[in-house]
Amino acid sequence: MRVPILKLHNYLLISVQVELDDQTALQFQEDLLSKIHKEGSTGVVIDLTSVEMIDSFIAKVLGEVVEMSNLMGAKVVLTGIQPAVAITLIDMGIKLEEVPTALDLEQGLEKLQQELEG
Amino acid sequence: MEPSIIDFIYKRKQLLVEKWLEEVESVTQDSAITRIPEDIYSETNREFIDVIVNTLHVSPEEAKERLRSFVERLIHIGWPLSYFTRGLQAFRRVILEEMKENTQAEQAFSTFGEVENWIDGIVNQLVDEYTGSWENTLNLQKLALKELSAPLIPVFSHISVMPLIGTIDTERAKLIMENLLEGIIEHRSQVVLIDITGVPVVDTMVAHHIIQAAEAVRLVGAECILVGIRPEIAQTIVNLGIDLGKFPTKSTLRKGIESGLEVTNKKIVEIE
Incomplete structure (x- = not known):
């Protein structure tokens, strides 16, 4: 199972619609980085609206993906984290402090634009 | 018989x-x-x-x-x-x-x-x-009591206020967190102001709950401003060595709303 990555001008859009297991998450990390490399994208939005559960490994991978993408010159915004997911993450002590977040895709794109311009 | x-x-x-x-x-x-x-x-x-x-x-x-x-x-x-x-x-x-x-x-x-x-x-x-x-x-x-416990009130578009009154225990903190996050999604808020004017005591546990709530709020993609910090609350917080430096705090709800408007690129002007 692969997570589809869509290109929109300078941005990459990812809507995660499958339950992320360890393998899928690692595959996704690899796919995203090579896509950024290939397209030279400057911004990435990862939408997690339909993800109902994130365990500590997935959270770590997501955090790393964000850091790696930043290294490659692409800003990442996580959007649509569900309340239940947020509570679980906080309970596990995972704060994703360096990761910008937004309520939904629309606000995520706005935030990217702001950050890239500012 | x-x-x-x-x-x-x-x-x-x-x-x-x-x-x-x-x-x-x-x-x-x-x-x-x-x-x-x-x-x-x-x-x-x-x-x-x-x-x-x-x-x-x-x-x-x-x-x-x-x-x-x-x-x-x-x-x-x-x-x-x-x-x-x-x-x-x-x-x-x-x-x-x-x-x-x-x-x-x-x-x-x-x-x-x-x-x-x-x-x-x-x-x-x-x-x-x-x-x-x-x-x-x-x-x-x-x-x-539960219904009165933690209402989230949308005041402007993208700005909501949650006034907290009374002591906060673990059960209530959980409720506050849930209401807060659900409300943010429902009202599409970008900024939430947590007003602790009515909270009599802020000890390490209460502060911990508030910090957790603020972090969860950030994860769902909104920003949290803590308002209504009275002088004695500020004193306790510093004396207890609680670090609230990571999210903005304001003394009154009014100042909080002003900075919330700033974040959402809005301002209130007088009509001529």
Whole structure:
């Protein structure tokens, strides 16, 4: 199972619609980085609206993906984290402090634009 | 119950009732009953004794039902439970007194047991009815408290306020967090102001809960501003060494709303 990555001008859009297991998450990390490399994208939005559960490994991978993408010159915004997911993450002590977040895709794109311009 | 005992009670019903009324007058002198008008009180006494005696000759189910409807009415007007328990104790005393004079010793023990069982059954049902109604009230109050506990109020587009009043414990903190996050999604808020003006004490635990809530808010993609920090709260926070440096704090709700408007690129202007 692969997570589809869509290109929109300078941005990459990812809507995660499958339950992320360890393998899928690692595959996704690899796919995203090579896509950024290939397209030279400057911004990435990862939408997690339909993800109902994130365990500590997935959270770590997501955090790393964000850091790696930043290294490659692409800003990442996580959007649509569900309340239940947020509570679980906080309970596990995972704060994703360096990761910008937004309520939904629309606000995520706005935030990217702001950050890239500012 | 043995027919002979029932018969015994029936024959002396008038006498028993008279004696009981006398007895009950003296035992209920001190309770809240004294506030109830005389005529209603004696009428209720009559009714009560009728209900008790009636339990003897109708089927158990019907007896239960009658007792229930009678008690429910009295619960509704706030009649104290002690009236019933004392009344029944008095009734038992009266019956046993009467029996002592009129029955043989060997019979007395079995009669005593029968009467005991009968009265105990009624007492149990009464207590059940009462505690049931209390539990009901308690649950309703809990629910009301929960509803009042943590409302999220949308004040401008993308700006919401959650005023917190009263002490925060772990259970309430959980509720606050849930309401906060659900509300953010529902109102599409970008900024939430948590107003702690009404929180009397901020200790490490409360601060911890607030910090957690603020971090969860950030994860779902909004920003949290803590407002209503009174001087003494600021003092406690610093003295306890709690680090609230990671998210913005303001002294009043007004200042919080101003900075919220700034974040969402809005401002309030005077019309000419």
